[in-house]
Amino acid sequence: MTLKEIIEKLDLTVYNDVNGDTEISSAYASDLLSDVMGNAKSGQLWITMQTHKNVAAIAALKDVPAIILVKNNAPDEDMLAFAKDEDIAVLSSKQASFEVCGKLYELIK
Amino acid sequence: MHYTFDIEEGNFTNAGQASGNIKKTLKQLNVNPASIKRIVVALYEAEINAVAHAYGGKIDVDIDSDKITMVVADRGPGIPNIDLAMTEGYSTASKEVREMGFGAGMGLPNIKSNTDQLDIQTQLGVGTTITMTVFF
């Protein structure tokens, strides 16, 4: 499914210019950065409540094209700036991880 | 080719710069993507540990035709028990560091599984030097 469709279907807030055509077929949900570092796969969307710059840095290193911040969290300014430079979509949902994961799973499983 | 980077004490904001830099360089050199993935994981984790658990330090990277060698040398406090530190889930990270999502005790295990050779030299009160090699 394309990122654009996911943004619409999950009613996500979009914080930067995103490439809506990016195909997303899988995601990884974790707030533990070393867990993401060790286990996320390139191309996966990342669901987290962490909002600081290291999140964008890790996404860039792992080739994660998009991040969904849960519970209406907004990215820190430096996280957003870094994500913009690296073309990583920063998105936000009003809902918590459980709902975001459940809905996304239904969409792309 | 030789590259050096400074690691500033307590500066999480710039952590990952060396790994990002090396990733771009390796891409330009057409190193295979699977090796690049392992290299950036190992280097990032070592870099973060020098920020989170030590007082900063220095990174030396050498890229040869068939391998990369990364040496992360920090300025203390050293690791009292390396076997314990290598155990998945073991962490002495502070509350502040944990709130950022670090402190799962997975960094050193990640380094181990993403390198072909790993050597850790540590001296209490002096510092820790981690030497990591990945063959392309």
Ligand SMILES: Nc1ncnc2c1ncn2[C@@H]1O[C@H](COP(=O)(O)OP(=O)(O)OP(=O)(O)O)[C@@H](O)[C@H]1O
């Ligand atoms: N450079 C270092 N200097 C001193 N102690 C260290 C250093 N690196 C690791 N340690 C010790 O080893 C423990 C385990 O390190 P490891 O990287 O596996 O986990 P962590 O950094 O605590 O959490 P995570 O990496 O999952 O965010 C640390 O909590 C710390 O006690």
Ligand SMILES: [Mg+2]
């Ligand atoms: Mg660590």
